[in-house]
Amino acid sequence: MxxxxxxxxxxxxxxxxxxxxxxxxxxxxxxxxxxxxxxxxxxxxxxxxxxxxxxxxxxxxxxxxxxxxxxxxxxxxxxxxxxxxxxxxxxxxxxxxxxxxxxLGPALLHFGTHEQKKHYLPPIARGEVRWCQGYSEPGAGSDLASLQTRCEDKGDHWLVNGQKIWTSYADKADWIFALVRTDRDAPKHKGISFVLIDMQSDGVSTRPIKLISGVSPFCETFFDHVKVPKDLVVGEVNRGWDVAKYLLTHEREMISAAGGTMGAGRPLGAVLADSETGLTDPVLRADAMRAEIDGLAVGLTLERYKDQAEAGQGAGDASAMLKYMGTELNKRRLELVMAAGGSDALGWDDDRAPNWLRTKANSIEGGTSEVMLSIISKRVLGLPG
Amino acid sequence: MAKLVRTDEEALLAEAARGFLDGAAPVSRLRNMRDSGETADPGLWKAMVEMGWAGILVPEAAGGSDMGHAAACVLAGEMGKTLASSPFISTAVIAATALRQVSDRRATEALGRIAAGQATYALAVDEGAKFDPANTRMEARADGNGFRLNGEKRFVVDGGNADRLLVLARTGNGLTLFDIPSGREGVSRERRATIDSRDTADIRFDEVVATGEDVLGQVDDAMTVLKPALEAGQAALAAEMAGLAAGAFGMTVEYLKERKQFGVPIGAFQALQHRAAHLWCECEVTASAIMHAGRMLDDDPGNASLAVSLAKARATDTAQRAVQEGVQMHGGIGMTDAFDMGFYMKRARVAAEWLGDYGYHANIVAQARGF
The missing domain is CATH 1.10.540 (Butyryl-Coa Dehydrogenase, subunit A; domain 1)
Structure with a gap:
C-alpha cells in the first residue's frame, strides 16, 4: 500500500x-x-x-x-x-x-468488461505485450468515420478485410486495436466497432512508411481474411465510435502534453543557448521569448484542465484546443532550435534535424490542426455548418 | 499551490460581479461618460465600494474583505468584459497592496479609508513613453527633515481625479515611494484625453514638500513596498485585459451567428470559423496564466514575478488580437463609433502600455527562464 x-x-x-x-x-x-x-x-x-x-x-x-x-x-x-x-x-x-x-488501457478501463481488463491490462503493465492503433485508412483521414475496413459476423468468429495506414509501430506490435465497419448500411458513425486483433493471425501483414525525418514509425497494415474471436469487441458492436471519440480525446491530450511539458521542463532559452549562435541574434531571441511565454501558458492550461477535470468540471472538447496549441507550439520550438543551430544543425549526425522534421507530423497525427479548429468552432463556439 | 480552478467563493464573486455590472455598467455607461466629456464616473465607483470591492485586498480589521489577489483578478476580469471604468486597480489593488507592506497605524487607517471609499489613489511612476520604474529620474531632494519633489510624471492613470498620489522619486541612495495628497501645494495636474476615454494625467511637481510621514516604507527602498504593489496591479490589469478579450470575442461570435451574407450566417464560413476558434484557444491559454498569477500572488508572493509577467504579456497579446479580429470580423460596422468594438480596441491599447508593455514583461519572463 x-x-x-x-x-x-x-x-x-x-x-x-x-x-x-x-x-x-x-x-x-x-x-x-x-x-x-x-x-x-x-x-x-x-x-x-x-x-x-x-x-x-x-x-x-x-x-x-x-x-x-x-x-x-x-x-x-x-x-x-x-x-x-x-x-x-x-x-x-x-x-x-x-x-x-x-x-488501449484507458479505453479498456472505461469500456472494457472485467474479463477484458483482467486479461489485457496486466501484460501491458508488465511490458509483455505491445499494442498498435489501427484507425486511419487510405480513404479515411480527417474524415475518419468513413472508414471501410470490413468486419463481418461469421457466426463463431469475425472476418476482417481491409487496410489501415499510419499504424504506429505496427511492424513491431503484438496486437492491434482497430476500428472496423460492422454495419455497412447504417449511417457512417453507427456501423463501426472497436476490435482487438492478434498481429500473429493469418492474413495480417505490415509495411513500414519512411517519413521525412528518416524514421519509419508508421506502417500500412493489411487484413486479408483475418479471423477474429467473437469476444474481442470492446464496448457494444456498432458503438465503436464512442470508444474512438473517447480515445481520440485522450490521444489529443497526450500529444498536447508533449508541448506543454516542454514548457514546464527545460527552458527554450537554455536549449538555444547551447548552440553556437545562441541567443545573440535579437530577432531569434525575440521569437524565442514569445515561444517561451506561449509554452509556459499552454503548460499551465494543461494543469488547469486537469484540475478542472478533477473538480468535475471536465471539458472534453478542450482536448482539441490543447492538441492544436501544443503541437503548433512544438513546431515553433523546433523551428527555433534549427535557426539557432545554423549549419551545425543541418546534418543527420545529431537529433535536431530529425526532431524538427518529426514535429511536422504532430499537427497531422491524431487529427489535424484544421480538424481541431473545426471541432472547436462547432462544439465549443456553436458556429453553424 | 492552490489548484487552477475557481473556488466556490470565487465563482460566487464572479456571478455577483457579472450581475451587478450587466445592470449598472454596460459599455453604454462608458460611452455616456465619454459623450458628456467626463473622465471619471464617481457614481459607479461608489456603487462598487458599496459592493465591498474597494476592500477586496484590505484586511478585515481595517474594514475590508481580504479575499486575496485571485479574487481581485476575478473582479477585474468581470469589469474588463464590459469596460467598467473605475479606479479599482489604482486604488483597491495597487495602493492597498502597497499600504499592506507597511504595518503602522497610518497605513492601517489609510487602508480603512480605501475600503470605505473615502480615498482614491493614483500611481505616479512613468516619466517617459514607456514604463521603466528602475530608471526613475524625478528627484526628491533632502531638505531639512524632509524632501522637496521636483519633476514631471506622465501617464498617471486615474491621476486626474485621485485624492492621493503614490509618487516614485530618486533620493540620496536609491528610490523612495511617497504617499501625498494630490492637492498639496506645488502639484499641478493636467488631464490628458487618452483614447480609452478614461482618466489619465500628466503631473508636475514643483518644490513639493514631503515629510518623513509621507514616505511609504523606508527611504531609498521603494521597491520593498512598490514591487508587490506593481505585481498586484499588473496581475489585475492582465485579468481586466483577459476579460476585455473575452467580451470582444463574445460579441464577435454572436455576430458570426447573426450576420448573413451569401444567404448564410457568416459563421458558416470555415475561414472565419478557424480564426474564431484560434482566438478562443488564445483566450483559454491566457485565462490559465491569469489564474496562475493570482494563485502565486496569494500563495507565494515573493516568487510571483514570473507568473505576473507571463500573465501581463499573454493578456496584452490576446486582448490586442481579440479586438483586431473583433473589428475585422464585424466588417463595416466594426469600424464605426456607434458600435462598441472600438471602445474595446482603444482600452486594449491603453492597457497594453500601462504597468509595462509586452516587451517589458517578456524580458522579465526571459530573465527568469535563463535567457
Missing part, C-alpha cells in the same frame, strides 16, 4: 526511486532510441533498462494511475503529480511507454 498523505507518499517514493533507479536510467532521455516499448520481441538496450522495468513493474509504476488489480499503483491525481515531480527530480527515464499504456 502506498502512503496516503501526500508528503509521506513523496518521501517513500523518493527513497524508493533513489534506491531502485539504475544510474544509467537517470539521464532523462525520451527519444525514440531510448524508450523501452516492451512486447514479446523486445530486446532490452541494456541490463539497466531491464532492471528498471522489472523493479517498476513490482510497484505498479509503469502505469501509476491504473488500479492495483490490473498492474498499476492506484495513484490519485495528487500522487500522480508527485510521481512525475519525483521522476523529473531524479531525471529518471520512464520505465515503459506504449500505446497499450496511453491508448
Amino acid at each position: 502506498e502512503a496516503t498523505e501526500p508528503e509521506a507518499f513523496r518521501g517513500e517514493l523518493r527513497a524508493w526511486l533513489e534506491d531502485n533507479c539504475p544510474d544509467e536510467m537517470r539521464d532523462g532521455r525520451n527519444d525514440e532510441a531510448s524508450i523501452c516499448w516492451g512486447g514479446k520481441n523486445w530486446k532490452f538496450a541494456s541490463d539497466a533498462q531491464r532492471t528498471w522495468l522489472e523493479r517498476c513493474v513490482t510497484k505498479g509504476y509503469t502505469v501509476p494511475t491504473w488500479p492495483v488489480e490490473y498492474g498499476g499503483a492506484g495513484l490519485n491525481r495528487e500522487q500522480e503529480k508527485i510521481f512525475h515531480d519525483e521522476m523529473r527530480r531524479l531525471n529518471a527515464r520512464y520505465p515503459l511507454q506504449s500505446f497499450g499504456i496511453w491508448m
